[in-house]
Amino acid sequence: MAEGKKLGGAGLRGQVAGKTALSTVGVSGSGLTYRGYDVKDLAENCEFEEVAHLILKGALPTQAELDAYKTKLKGLRSLPQPLKEVLERIPADAHPMDVIRTGCSMLGNLEQEDTTVMGAFPTQEEAIDRMLACFPSIICYWYRFSHDGVRVEENTDDESIGAHFLHMLRGEKPNELHERVMNVSLILYAEHEFNASTFTARVCASTLSDIHSCITGAIGTLRGPLHGGANEAAMDMIEKFTSADHAEQEMMGMLERKEKIMGFGHAIYSTSDPRNAIIKEWSEKLAADVGDTVLYPVSVRCEEVMWREKKLFCNADFFHASAYHFMGIPTKLFTPIFVMSRLTGWAGHVMEQRADNRIIRPSAEYTGEDLRKVNPIAERG
């Protein structure tokens, strides 16, 4: 697989389905850029809110713009009471991706985007900022209420979205390391060209539907284990391994049985996913911080075995599993964090689609029956 991934065949692979100025994926083999900036550069030098500003408003902010943006987002964290009531009715064993999907949809009922003039979307930026600010509140409000019986305070004084999320989740402010890792993680997950969930959002946008419908559809698409759900699936796998040797033994068995191993491979990248090296480094730092001697070495061995045996590499999701785990984040909240971040990419693409729209409607190759007549019902069977 490493030598030239074939971009063709099923799944629209390799076909250009539209234009974007938001990102490039794998253009120079394995690179990822957001509006011309290398993701590594952004992850090293920016906060998530700067990257959100870049994606949604077109440029990295000045200090004054960033301060104003963060203050604005901070003021939009509260949830409307009817939304809280809906969240309180969702059981603890619901899938958190279903919760955030429902939360987004309910928000769209309570705070509808203005779509009264067809094709004009005068409140889209307001609606996007609101979702960016309150998605962490939706996730944590439901999680803390259903699991701990606590009605969480959605208005923390945390400056960043990542710290705000961890604060609500745990009831205390995160340390600097955890806040930094959240920033990096949210930056890495923010945008990725025409991936499946973003394409869903663009298809929905192309019908001139409202922004909450576009994002709700995208959340449903991200949920699957072949896409965003892979970080949770990877965690479920690695936590079963008791040592690096055990991991190797089990992985070899899975490969022999031709099982899919979550967190590996990619539809576009051919030799590596540039986000992996970055989150792997932070996972190693977090492992040292918590004194881990199992999960990180297990993860590294999985990476070595997959490359040695199949030339398959870790995608963005694999080392996110251990990194989030070391920060004490429950596995079932891994993919909702992805939503908190990818919302920026989805929304950027919706605005881009709306600005130069033609309804997305591909064709199918028909493989069914030739033309035939309807038999009277008494003669069928």
Ligand SMILES: CC(=O)SCCNC(=O)CCNC(=O)[C@H](O)C(C)(C)COP(=O)(O)OP(=O)(O)OC[C@H]1O[C@@H](n2cnc3c(N)ncnc32)[C@H](O)[C@@H]1OP(=O)(O)O
């Ligand atoms: C943030 C993200 O969404 S990143 C993606 C997250 N998803 C995962 O981690 C799920 C696991 N990975 C996969 O299922 C796939 O690699 C995908 C969905 C990401 C990409 O799918 P495709 O582009 O169809 O894969 P690709 O064409 O490279 O597959 C080539 C071969 O490698 C195999 N392969 C690919 N990934 C894996 C894997 N993770 N484990 C085992 N085998 C794999 C395929 O089965 C295929 O084998 P075949 O030729 O015998 O059929």
Ligand SMILES: O=C([O-])CC(=O)C(=O)O
């Ligand atoms: O691009 C893809 O197909 C999947 C992916 O890595 C992402 O959405 O981040």
